Structures are given as structure tokens and as C-alpha cells.
Amino acid sequence: MKKILAFSGSNSSKSINQTLVSIASQVVKNHKVTVIDIRDFPAPIYGEDLEGDSGIPEKIAELRTLMDEHDAFIFSTPEHNGYIPAVAKNTFDWLSRTEGKFFGEKPVLLLSTSPGGYGGANTLNVLKGLAPWWGAEVVGTYSLGSFYDKVTDGKLEEEELSKLTTNINALENALSEKAEA
Numbered sequence: 001m002k003k004i005l006a007f008s009g010s011n012s013s014k015s016i017n018q019t020l021v022s023i024a025s026q027v028v029k030n031h032k033v034t035v036i037d038i039r040d041f042p043a044p045i046y047g048e049d050l051e052g053d054s055g056i057p058e059k060i061a062e063l064r065t066l067m068d069e070h071d072a073f074i075f076s077t078p079e080h081n082g083y084i085p086a087v088a089k090n091t092f093d094w095l096s097r098t099e100g101k102f103f104g105e106k107p108v109l110l111l112s113t114s115p116g117g118y119g120g121a122n123t124l125n126v127l128k129g130l131a132p133w134w135g136a137e138v139v140g141t142y143s144l145g146s147f148y149d150k151v152t153d154g155k156l157e158e159e160e161l162s163k164l165t166t167n168i169n170a171l172e173n174a175l176s177e178k179a180e181a
Helices: 016-027 048-054 058-068 086-095 121-134 158-180
Strands: 003-008 032-035 072-076 106-113 136-144
Touching: 003 016, 016 032, 016 072, 016 106, 016 158, 058 086, 072 158, 106 121, 106 158, 121 136, 136 158
Parallel strands: 003 032, 003 072, 072 106, 106 136
Antiparallel strands: none
């Protein structure tokens, strides 16, 4: 059984993207999923001088170790002005300063949701292009628009659950193929 690390790029205590991560993690059938909260890995705003003076923050080093211990990732992000939130960007900036590509050439499923109809689709397009630079083997993207209309009591409506399941299956298939290689 392989291990999947799942988290969102939101630092909101009421994050709908974190909720989407939780829903997605429950769809995974054949592997172990660890859901984390990015708020548990705080770091100062990245800067070369700060890195030179203090090195990699302890919490970022912990996150990198955790990432290295997992075989695949589910990452969901809100869209802030057409881009990933500052907290996610800062975390990725720090992770990029650790040795090797932080997604480790492993399968990654990218998700996004929003209260609006586009569901963070712009951000997914940006991430789909950037994530391979960070060592992500992007196996799928899933955008959920109108979150509050499609999620009730932590449950995703059937049509959307089917779409999410298709993407989770792609992630699980990618893990199986890596295991066979």
C-alpha cells in the first residue's frame, strides 16, 4: 500500500479547499492517505537574506521530510487574484530551497474549489504549468465551482463525486504503475 499526502494551499480555518481535500481523501480506496493542514507548517516570508542568515525553517524541513515519506500528493488550492494564495506560494518558495524537487517526480492530483462558478480553474491552469518544475507528475486536475451548492454536510453531489473519483482513480493508477516499474 502506497502513501498519499493530501493538503490545501489555504490558511483559512474554514477552508473549503481543505474540505475538498478531506472529501478526496475519502474517495481513495487502495492507498493510505495522510491529510495535513498547511497552517501546521508556518514559515516567514521567503527571502535570500533570511535563508542565508537562518537557513530552512524547522517546520519547512519537517514538511519536506513528510513529503519525502509519501508516494503521491493531492493538493487543493483556492484562487487569489488568479494565482495560488501567498501562504502556498511562500511554502513552495521555501520547499524549492531544499535539496531536490520537493514533489520528488511523484504523481500529483491538483484540485481547486471556490464559491464562484469557475472553481479556481485559472489557478489550476497556472499550477499545471508550474508543478512539473517542482517535480510533480501531474496526473489530473479537478475544479469544483459553486462549492456551497454542490457540497452539503461534507458530502459532494453525485455528478461531481463521479468526476472527482475519475481523477482519484487516475492518481491510484499512476501509483500502481510506478510500483510495477
